[in-house]
Every structure is written in C-alpha cells, then in structure tokens.
Amino acid sequence: MLLISTYEMGHQPLHVASPAAALLRAGHEVRALDLAVQSWPEHASEALSWAQAVGLSVPMHTAMRLAVRLAGALRRARPELPICLYGLYAPVSQDLTVGRLVDRAIAGEYEPALVQWVDELAASGPSSGGRGATIHLDRSPFSLPARHLLPPLARYAHLEVEGERRQVGYVEASHGCSHRCRHCPVPAVYGGRTRALPEDTVLADVDQLVGMGARHITFGDPDFLNRPQHARRLAGAVHHAFPDLTFDVTVKVEHILRHEGLWGAMARMGCLFVVSAFESTDDATLGRLEKGHTVADESRALAILRSEGIEVRPSWLPFTPWTTIGQVLDLVDFVAAHDLVASVDPVQYSIRLLLPQGSLLLERADLATHLGPYDAEALTWTWRSPDPRVDALQRDLAELAEGAARAGEPIEATYERVRHAVAAAAGWDPPSPPPAGAGRGSRPGRPRLTEPWFC
Secondary structure, rough: OOOEEEEOOOOOOOHHHHHHHHHOOOOOOEEEOOOOOOOOHHHHHHHHHHHOOEEEEEEHHHHHHHHHHHHHHHHHHHOOOEEEEEEOOOOOHHHHHHOOOOEEEEEEEEHHHHHHHHHHHHHHOOOOOOOOOEEEEOOOOOOOOOOOOOOHHHHHHHHHEEOOEEEEEEEEEEEEEOOOOOOOOHHHHHHOEEEOOOHHHHHHHHHHHHHEEEEEEEOOOOOOOOOHHHHHHHHHHHHHHOOOOEEEEEEOHHHHHHOOHHHHHHHHEEEEEHHHHHHHHHHHHHHOOOOOOHHHHHHHHHHHHOOOEEEEEEEEEOOOOOHHHHHHHHHHOOOOHHOHHOOOOOHHHHEEOOOOOOOOHOHHHHHHHHEEEOOOOOEEEOOOOOHHHHHHHOOOOHHHHHHHHHHHHOHHHHHHHHHHHHHHHHOOOOOOOOOOOOOOOOOOOEEEEEEOOOO
C-alpha cells in the first residue's frame, strides 16, 4: 500500500503516519510519500511501480484539490490500480471522483474501513475491494503513528520564538467537534460528535516526536477543549514527561471564555499561543455562521489569554456573500486596535468562503440568491457579492498577500498595504493609526509557525 499526502498545513502528515500504523499492524507492506516536501518525479516512479493500491490523504480543502489532480495522473499511468481517498474531505464531489478517478472515499474515523478495503484487495485482487463513499464514525483502536516512513521534522514548519527556531511535532488528541458552525467542514462529517484518542497513544507519539527533535507540539484538534478533562489530563501528562516542551492548541472563542480558569495552568504547562477562529468582526455574520460568539467575546478572549501570557493567533473569514467593504475595514482596524498585526498572517485578510458539497451553509435561504454554478476544479459552489467592489477587493488582497510572502516583506508593512487597499476600495482616506499602546508593535517577538496555514 502506498500512502500519499499532498499537503497537511506544513506539518509532518499525521494522516499518513496513523493509517500506515494500522495497515502495518494488519500485516500489509506500506510506503509513504509527502508531496509537500518530496518531488513527484524524484520519489514516485519506483514506489508507484511497487504499489498494489494507493491511498490519498485529504484532511483539508487544499489537499483534496491536489489529490484530485494526482488521482487523474495515477489513473492515466496505471488504470488498473485501486485508489482510495480518505480523510475529512473525501466525500466532497464524490459523484465526480468515485468510480471515475478513485474506487473508494472514506471519511471520519477512516482507519478500520481503509484496512478492511486493503484486506479485501489482498484476499481477492484489485476488482474485489468495495467501491463507493463511506463515513465511518465508530470508535476505533489507534496504534502509535508510523512516523519512520516520513521525511524528518526538519523538512516541515518550525516555531519561531525568542529569536530561535524550534522543530515542531503535530499530534491530535481528539477528532470531530461538538459544535456545528455552518461554514466548517467538520460538522458535515461528524455531525456534532467527538472521538477522544487514547491518552497513552498520544503521549507515546509525543515521546517519539521529541526523540525526532521536536521542541514544540501543535495539538491540531478542531477544538482542543471539546473534551476539557481529557485535554487537561493530556497536557499535564505531556508537561510532566517533558517539562521544557512548549505547545499550541486550537480553541473556539466560547471555550476560551467557558474555561477561563484553565488558562493559568495551561500557560504553566507550556502553552505559548492559541489559534482561534474569530472569523469576523460583524455580529450578524457571526450569527449566520453560528459561531456561538460575538465581537465583544473576541475582545474578552484576548484579554483572558493575554493575562496569562498566552498569545492569540486568530483566523479570519473576511469575505462571505454578506460582506461589505466597511466590514472588511472594521476587521483590519480591530486587528490594529487589539495589537494583533504581528499575530495575523496576511493571507488571512483575503480568505473567501468555501462552499463544498455538504456545507451546512447551503441550507440557508438567504444564500441562494448569491450562488452560481458548482466549480468542480475548485471543489466549491461559486458565489458573488452584490457589491462588485467586494469581490475585486478580495482578489486584490490575495495577490497582495501572495506577493508579500514571496518577497519576504515584514508583516507590519504588509498590514499597512492591506489597510490602505481596503480604505481605497471604500473610497475613504486611510484611517489614522490607533492610539499609542493600543496597536501595533507593543508585543514584540510573538511565537509563530514559519508556514502560514488556513483551511
């Protein structure tokens, strides 16, 4: 079995290492490729000749788009080769992929169904494996991820903090999410369910990552505090075993507030920053997305975490069918006023709502008037703003952020150009800077990962 990752947000791909361990335990031979850091011509030719089946990992939208292209190339190279898409995005566009480009698509807790498919192929040949799309949510056993099959941590994103770079390991303590934010792909698969991974397995994985050189751990759960007691025990166990190890987590605004008393302990255990999906500085938009928080809650969450010395790295969704240019300007001003300029990767200012098949937002009646045709290549329903200036601004900001990243421009300089571009689109003079001490540059040296990521 050849397992391939196309992209996993700059991290060593756990969603190859975990199924690889399950397949090895079942007695199969496994090889792995990560095309985010390994070139296809250099590494794939011999592995593709060796493979009797291929699994393509698709934990997020970009990975799925790349995997669809790759599946087409594999089909042309070896038409008889069984191919499976597995991961959160596997069911997206299944009418265009399953039976044409791939044989199986498996989402959710995919390891048991993936092993069963490979078992069937091994027993009876390529034509025997079941076809179709499956969402598997039964509780599953997990083995220690087979990270020895992957490139070393030095090839992946690092933590920048206090003037140094540290190697980073990526783990997950749970899958799914107990919430149903309408723009998020997780509820479309998990439907409000969560699955906790065994603490001893996660701790053993952290142990092997430290042995590989990791000095910082990213807990990549959709929300680390979906199961707060599990999360608290695990963070404590990791800190007890590795007192000098730091970490970051992803947590919803409402969970930051609900568990306000936890953050002092989290800071003492090594939590450097929290990624949180703020998404918008417009309460009406937050309501449409069913985020469960308000703009005032965002400010309060920032204050809670910073009081304990924990930084916040908010993620944003500036462009939706309901966005106005004034709302985009409100967002960039919120970033400055709350001293977040150095904590927001510029690409975040250009993020445009994705509407893949199955998105819960498609159930909203007030979305229908904005929708265009489905874009099979981009894997999203198209939409247009009622104000053409908004769509033009989104394109301009995307080009600005991409060019700035290529040029290595300082984040503060890029922010200023973003702010001026938004103000120009609105026909306003650039607003004056925020008061001294309320804005940019008063919290230098904030921890960050070296690869900006977004779904």
